[in-house]
Amino acid sequence: MSRRSFTAAQKLLHWSMAVAIIAMLFIGVGMVATLAPIHADLVALHRPLGVVILVLALIRLGLRLRRGAPPLPADLPWWQTLSARGSHVLLYALMIAMPLVGWGMLSAGGYPIVLHGAWQLPPILPQSNLLQVILRQSHRWLGLVFFAVILLHIAAALFHGLSRRDGVFSSMVRGR
Amino acid sequence: MLRRLLGTDGPLLVPAIVIALVLGALASAFAAVAGWFDPGRLTPARMVDALGRRGGDPVGHRRNHAKGVCFTGSFAANGAGTDLSTAPMLAAGRYPVTGRFAIATGNPLAADGSARVRSMAVRIVAPDGQEWRSGMNTSPVFAVATPAAFFAMVQAAMIDPATGKPDPQAMPAFIATHPETGAFLAWARSAPWTASYADQAYYGLNAFILTDARGTGRPVRWSMRPETAAAAVAPDTIGADVLAGDLAERLARGPLRWTMVMTLGQPDDPTDDATRPWPAGRREVVVGTLVVDAAQDEAHGPCRDVNFDPTILPDGIALSDDPLLAARSASYATSFDRRIAEQVRR
Ligand code: HEM
Ligand code: HEM
Numbered sequence: 001m002s003r004r005s006f007t008a009a010q011k012l013l014h015w016s017m018a019v020a021i022i023a024m025l026f027i028g029v030g031m032v033a034t035l036a037p038i039h040a041d042l043v044a045l046h047r048p049l050g051v052v053i054l055v056l057a058l059i060r061l062g063l064r065l066r067r068g069a070p071p072l073p074a075d076l077p078w079w080q081t082l083s084a085r086g087s088h089v090l091l092y093a094l095m096i097a098m099p100l101v102g103w104g105m106l107s108a109g110g111y112p113i114v115l116h117g118a119w120q121l122p123p124i125l126p127q128s129n130l131l132q133v134i135l136r137q138s139h140r141w142l143g144l145v146f147f148a149v150i151l152l153h154i155a156a157a158l159f160h161g162l163s164r165r166d167g168v169f170s171s172m173v174r175g176r
Numbered sequence: 177m178l179r180r181l182l183g184t185d186g187p188l189l190v191p192a193i194v195i196a197l198v199l200g201a202l203a204s205a206f207a208a209v210a211g212w213f214d215p216g217r218l219t220p221a222r223m224v225d226a227l228g229r230r231g232g233d234p235v236g237h238r239r240n241h242a243k244g245v246c247f248t249g250s251f252a253a254n255g256a257g258t259d260l261s262t263a264p265m266l267a268a269g270r271y272p273v274t275g276r277f278a279i280a281t282g283n284p285l286a287a288d289g290s291a292r293v294r295s296m297a298v299r300i301v302a303p304d305g306q307e308w309r310s311g312m313n314t315s316p317v318f319a320v321a322t323p324a325a326f327f328a329m330v331q332a333a334m335i336d337p338a339t340g341k342p343d344p345q346a347m348p349a350f351i352a353t354h355p356e357t358g359a360f361l362a363w364a365r366s367a368p369w370t371a372s373y374a375d376q377a378y379y380g381l382n383a384f385i386l387t388d389a390r391g392t393g394r395p396v397r398w399s400m401r402p403e404t405a406a407a408a409v410a411p412d413t414i415g416a417d418v419l420a421g422d423l424a425e426r427l428a429r430g431p432l433r434w435t436m437v438m439t440l441g442q443p444d445d446p447t448d449d450a451t452r453p454w455p456a457g458r459r460e461v462v463v464g465t466l467v468v469d470a471a472q473d474e475a476h477g478p479c480r481d482v483n484f485d486p487t488i489l490p491d492g493i494a495l496s497d498d499p500l501l502a503a504r505s506a507s508y509a510t511s512f513d514r515r516i517a518e519q520v521r522r
């Protein structure tokens with residue numbers, strides 16, 4: 001696999017999900033910190049958008065496993081190669097874990113999981129106070145970790161695009 | 177050296193500045209949205225902190241309506257509500273209910289006669305899994321219209337650690353600056369006290385929107401009207417722990433019933449102000465009967481770990497523009513998260 005670029009589908013998924021995930025992190029921390037009427041609208045948006053991200057992340061993981069990724073530059077220092085691989089694994093893990101934890105914590109809390117109107121998801125866990133507490137705390141802390149990893153990921157992408165100019169940035173931006 | 181470490185032959189300064197600007201902008205926007213720069217913001221956490229400082233030890237309990245009792249029963253819908261709303265539990269039939277009666281206090285050990293307001297909360301479950309959760313109070317109007325005014329009222333009731341009591345000036349000062357409390361206070365002065373949960377009417381207070389099959393929305397306030405006649409007593413004769421016992425005694429003799437009434441608002445009726453009653457004579461539709469069959473101790477009852485968040489609604493019932501609703505949802509979730517965590521730590 002020695003393409004210079006990600007496939008069009010991979011790029012489309014990457015950028016639409018980047019917007020959606022960053023929006024979700026802002027919606028999440030914003031809605032838990034306000035009593036204003038927008039709280040209700042944000043919560044109502046947060047659940048379905050999170051589930052869409054889960055579905056897209058699974059499709060994207062399938063594509064990544066089947067279509068692979070362009071190789072990283074051979075002259076990249078070892079620690080950057082390692083960080084790139086590790087952080088991408090972490091980003092995939094978080095894209096899948098965050099929505100599952102959200103879904104799970106509502107299940108464990110005995111809530112109906114309403115997507116829109118009469119559309120609901122079934123619970124994925126039995127009602128349990130212990131699980132509710134663990135998952136609610138995890139949803140908060142994983143959210144902060146997610147945001148921090150995204151910031152580092154953006155820093156690395158800009159470093160590739162502006163300083164190294166090694167084609168890594170354009171592999172996610174330009175057509176092949 | 178730095179270039180070797182970073183593995184680049186390209187520029188360093190400009191990329192560093194761009195990266196710092198982009199990351200700085202994102203991180204500050206995140207912190208601003210999260211309220212980290214704004215310790216004065218009225219957040220659910222601050223609301224729930226204040227609610228928990230009105231006396232007693234609320235750890236492990238609801239931060240408001242802290243003392244209560246669970247019940248189970250059913251909602252028998254007569255089908256009249258289907259003209260107004262597509263909510264599945266308004267179609268004629270019987271739907272299981274988990275509920276809770278409580279007194280509006282921050283103290284789980286408060287004396288029953290110490291709280292002017294009592295409450296009923298219900299969770300009605302439809303066969304398709306949709307839920308309708310509602311918390312209703314015995315006052316026909318609420319004391320305040322906005323979350324900020326509610327917070328000010330709670331603060332006025334907070335215990336001063338120095339004296340072990342609320343500041344005696346605080347509540348009079350709050351009332352003097354909040355004339356919207358008038359209708360509630362008139363009720364509080366004149367309504368008879370009783371020694372039972374069974375003989376009380378409970379009002380949903382906030383307005384909601386019922387949506388029918390054609391998508392037409394109508395503002396509504398709902399209430400539960402008791403079948404049991406009210407027996408007035410002098411407030412100072414109400415024992416400290418009589419309400420749960422009274423309920424159990426009555427249920428031993430048979431189920432208790434409430435009629436559920438939908439009061440439909442006209443276009444000019446306020447939907448965003450729970451302190452203002454709607455004019456008399458508004459159309460009322462009886463949509464069914466709540467049947468309470470059994471009561472359970474809260475400590476181990478089925479209502480303990482339920483969040484009766486009034487924004488959990490089936491399709492066919494939606495939120496109105498009442499600003500209390502979102503504030504309730506956010507605060508109940510915070511109170512729920514805390515008390516569940518405290519239960520686990522026990
Ligand atoms: C990529 C997906 C997701 C991200 C990035 C995300 C992010 C967040 C963040 C940052 C918070 C604030 C946590 C805090 O500071 O306490 C939050 C809260 C929350 N999230 Fe998510 N979330 C995601 C998916 C979901 C899903 C799928 C659900 C449910 C189906 C969900 C349900 C919730 C709930 C119920 C809250 C707390 C609301 C409250 O306590 O008032 N999330 N989320
Ligand atoms: C929520 C935000 C984001 C997430 C979760 C995310 C996730 C990922 C993941 C998992 C990869 C590995 C390739 C793959 O299989 O898709 C990747 C690659 C990449 N991302 Fe992001 N990304 C985000 C935002 C951004 C942003 C804002 C930028 C640009 C500033 C960016 C630039 C890149 C670049 C240039 C690559 C290619 C790296 C390579 O060739 O290995 N990403 N991203």
Ligand code: HEM
Nearest residue numbers: 238240241276295297311312326380381503507508511512
């Ligand atoms: C901004 C205004 C309000 C705030 C901040 C607030 C706050 C709270 C909190 C934190 C709880 C405990 C929730 C839990 O731990 O499960 C609670 C319980 C309750 N509230 Fe409110 N409340 C407000 C307005 C109202 C109104 C307008 C009503 C009446 C319609 C009401 C009726 C109830 C009832 C019935 C309960 C007890 C529910 C149960 O038995 O579990 N509240 N409130």
